[in-house]
Amino acid sequence: xxxxxxxxxxxxxxxxxxxxxxxxxxxxxxxxxxxxxxxxxxxxxxxxxxxxxxxxxxxxxxxxxxxxxxxxxxxxxxxxxxxxxxxxxxxxxxxxxxxxxxxxxxxxxxxxxxxxxxxxxxxxxxxxxxxxxxxxxxxxxxxxxxxxxxxxxxxxxxxxxx
Amino acid sequence: xxxxxxxxxxxxxxxxxxxxxxxxxxxxxxxxxxxxxxxxxxxxxxxxxxxxxxxxxxxxxxxxxxxxxxxxxxxxxxxxxxxxxxxxxxxxxxxxxxxxxxxxxxxxxxxxxxxxxxxxxxxxxxxxxxxxxxxxxxxxxxxxxxxxxxxxxxx
Numbered sequence: 001x002x003x004x005x006x007x008x009x010x011x012x013x014x015x016x017x018x019x020x021x022x023x024x025x026x027x028x029x030x031x032x033x034x035x036x037x038x039x040x041x042x043x044x045x046x047x048x049x050x051x052x053x054x055x056x057x058x059x060x061x062x063x064x065x066x067x068x069x070x071x072x073x074x075x076x077x078x079x080x081x082x083x084x085x086x087x088x089x090x091x092x093x094x095x096x097x098x099x100x101x102x103x104x105x106x107x108x109x110x111x112x113x114x115x116x117x118x119x120x121x122x123x124x125x126x127x128x129x130x131x132x133x134x135x136x137x138x139x140x141x142x143x144x145x146x147x148x149x150x151x152x153x154x155x156x157x158x159x160x161x162x
Numbered sequence: 163x164x165x166x167x168x169x170x171x172x173x174x175x176x177x178x179x180x181x182x183x184x185x186x187x188x189x190x191x192x193x194x195x196x197x198x199x200x201x202x203x204x205x206x207x208x209x210x211x212x213x214x215x216x217x218x219x220x221x222x223x224x225x226x227x228x229x230x231x232x233x234x235x236x237x238x239x240x241x242x243x244x245x246x247x248x249x250x251x252x253x254x255x256x257x258x259x260x261x262x263x264x265x266x267x268x269x270x271x272x273x274x275x276x277x278x279x280x281x282x283x284x285x286x287x288x289x290x291x292x293x294x295x296x297x298x299x300x301x302x303x304x305x306x307x308x309x310x311x312x313x314x315x316x317x
Binding site for chain 2: 025026027029030033034036037038040041042044045048054055057058066067070149152153156157160
């Protein structure tokens with residue numbers, strides 16, 4: 001069975017069909033957009049601190065500690081609602097170029113965050129309180145903003161190319 | 163008056179550009195989402211600060227000061243992109259109940275943003291009750307704009 005055939009089975013399943021035809025489908029769609037606004041919005045504010053452009057008076061670790069739970073919470077809402085939206089339009093999404101760009105962008109954004117956590121952040125004691133952190137930290141922030149921007153843009157463009 | 167503005171926009175070069183360009187409308191919707199993400203992300207985090215959930219040891223005015231210009235940028239981007247999408251097919255939106263609901267909530271949200279929100283986020287001596295009410299109003303209004311706006315595609 002090919003991936004496309006699996007996607008067709010998912011899309012044509014009872015749950016997929018009932019979600020697609022439901023009068024409340026738009027609410028799922030709206031929740032996904034709000035999940036993005038909360039998680040990408042919160043990530044953006046952390047990225048600005050990492051780039052030395054905002055909240056310079058606060059330690060980077062403190063900004064992270066304060067908003068991490070909300071970044072993760074919004075991300076989980078976004079993933080759950082995104083998976084449900086995919087369920088309803090799996091086959092159409094699979095063949096969509098913007099859907100693939102979106103997934104690729106998500107993987108790269110995740111890799112960037114993991115690299116930052118496991119490598120760049122090792123030396124945090126040296127630049128935690130610095131108003132403008134070292135180049136590697138600023139670049140991680142900039143890359144995060146670019147990748148999340150690409151994820152949001154491709155997610156929106158998906159809807160116009162179904 | 164609303165109908166004549168609608169007809170003017172439909173006939174304008176501005177409307178024609180976003181109606182006839184293959185990607186113009188879609189790109190405007192991407193920028194609308196960028197603007198909303200900046201604005202809603204800021205409203206969400208600052209409301210959490212008003213509720214005393216995050217950054218409690220930082221003065222409200224100091225936290226809000228760093229957010230203000232970015233949220234304003236988000237609002238300006240959204241207020242350019244949104245009307246551009248509307249201008250493409252304004253007569254379609256004229257009959258949409260979700261569109262009119264969004265416009266009403268948006269009008270209240272903008273007035274709120276430059277009055278009560280502006281006051282509470284620039285003063286550190288506001289009472290916890292006032293801060294709480296302001297945070298709830300901000301979340302309700304701006305997320306209401308987002309949800310009603312999303313509903314336009316369906317109603």
